[in-house]
Amino acid sequence: MSRANHHPQLLCDMLGIRHPVIQAGMVWCTGAELVVAVSRAGGLGTLGAGSMYPDELRAEVRRVKDQWSGAFAVNVPLLYPAVEEHMATIVEEQVPVVFTSAGSPRKWTDHLKSAGCTVIHVVSSAVFARKAVAAGVDAVVAEGFEAGGHNGREETTTMCLVPEVANAVEVPVIAAGGLHDARSILAALALGASGVQMGSRFVMTQENPAHAAFKQRIAEAGAGETRLMLKDVTPVRLLRGPEGSFYDQVAAAEDAGADVEALRALLGRGRAKKGMREGDLLEGELEIGQVSALLDDLPGAGVLVERLVDEYRVFGTAGMAPGFHWDALG
Numbered sequence: 001m002s003r004a005n006h007h008p009q010l011l012c013d014m015l016g017i018r019h020p021v022i023q024a025g026m027v028w029c030t031g032a033e034l035v036v037a038v039s040r041a042g043g044l045g046t047l048g049a050g051s052m053y054p055d056e057l058r059a060e061v062r063r064v065k066d067q068w069s070g071a072f073a074v075n076v077p078l079l080y081p082a083v084e085e086h087m088a089t090i091v092e093e094q095v096p097v098v099f100t101s102a103g104s105p106r107k108w109t110d111h112l113k114s115a116g117c118t119v120i121h122v123v124s125s126a127v128f129a130r131k132a133v134a135a136g137v138d139a140v141v142a143e144g145f146e147a148g149g150h151n152g153r154e155e156t157t158t159m160c161l162v163p164e165v166a167n168a169v170e171v172p173v174i175a176a177g178g179l180h181d182a183r184s185i186l187a188a189l190a191l192g193a194s195g196v197q198m199g200s201r202f203v204m205t206q207e208n209p210a211h212a213a214f215k216q217r218i219a220e221a222g223a224g225e226t227r228l229m230l231k232d233v234t235p236v237r238l239l240r241g242p243e244g245s246f247y248d249q250v251a252a253a254e255d256a257g258a259d260v261e262a263l264r265a266l267l268g269r270g271r272a273k274k275g276m277r278e279g280d281l282l283e284g285e286l287e288i289g290q291v292s293a294l295l296d297d298l299p300g301a302g303v304l305v306e307r308l309v310d311e312y313r314v315f316g317t318a319g320m321a322p323g324f325h326w327d328a329l330g
């Protein structure tokens with residue numbers, strides 16, 4: 001059961017937002033325009049620092065602050081080579097909320113909190129959630145197997161992960177992975193989450209700087225067209241490209257039992273930028289979640305937040321499962 005301290009209002013108060021809807025930090029797929037649109041609509045916009053050079057992050061943070069004086073966030077994958085420089089920027093620029101991922105939260109949480117940041121760590125299991133709480137984080141993101149981008153090796157789906165994490169920790173839990181509409185927000189909150197983080201859904205928005213060809217490919221994607229790949233190197237959910245694409249190359253190598261070195265060599269460098277920002281569907285890496293099968297429109301990001309809230313209100317007043325009455329079962 002969801003506990004009192006998992007109430008969405010507590011998360012909203014903690015983050016200084018009106019709606020418990022977070023636009024995920026994503027490599028190559030965020031920018032100041034997206035962040036400002038989401039935050040102005042009452043959600044929380046997040047810059048994905050994992051694909052930015054230190055001077056780029058500072059410039060993007062300043063562009064956000066020039067347009068918006070309220071809450072926003074930066075996501076820092078802790079394996080990022082220049083993590084020290086990113087953290088210095090975050091502290092100097094007084095970024096209100098920081099999401100850390102892909103690494104141990106022990107090293108940076110105290111530092112960021114003593115600088116006044118709210119710190120949230122991304123986890124893929126209840127064990128990691130407890131460790132993050134022991135490190136002092138204010139909240140956790142429970143990110144399930146369905147999610148786009150890099151993923152835990154555990155393969156626990158959002159449906160199972162969210163209640164596990166909500167049972168394990170007292171801090172607010174933000175559900176992520178496979179969420180895209182009011183129904184999925186309702187489900188996440190019913191499972192014990194205090195709010196939701198959506199990545200793939202926000203790739204498919206007007207303000208997202210992802211390449212139009214990548215967005216078009218997502219719009220056409222059907223069920224079963226993503227797969228968690230490169231599990232021995234760095235697990236990442238990839239979308240199938242045209243025949244012979246990077247996805248096919250990785251699939252063939254893995255099926256043939258390629259070792260870590262061979263997979264690393266195949267991955268090379270710069271594939272994510274090539275695919276998602278430059279629109280090279282053949283040689284680039286296309287990171288997106290399973291929910292891509294359900295995405296085919298391209299709303300403005302602020303309009304999307306408003307739509308989610310409006311639709312949620314309809315579900316909320318209609319009951320958990322509109323039109324269904326348990327007692328009517330035979």
Ligand SMILES: Cc1cc2nc3c(=O)[nH]c(=O)nc-3n(C[C@H](O)[C@H](O)[C@H](O)COP(=O)(O)O)c2cc1C
Binds near residue numbers: 028051201288291
């Ligand atoms: C293109 C893309 C890039 C991502 N990059 C990052 C990242 O840099 N750091 C991170 O913590 N998560 C990253 N993620 C994961 C998201 O933050 C988020 O948790 C995930 O997208 C949620 O699942 P969904 O895609 O089903 O909404 C990325 C996701 C996508 C789709």
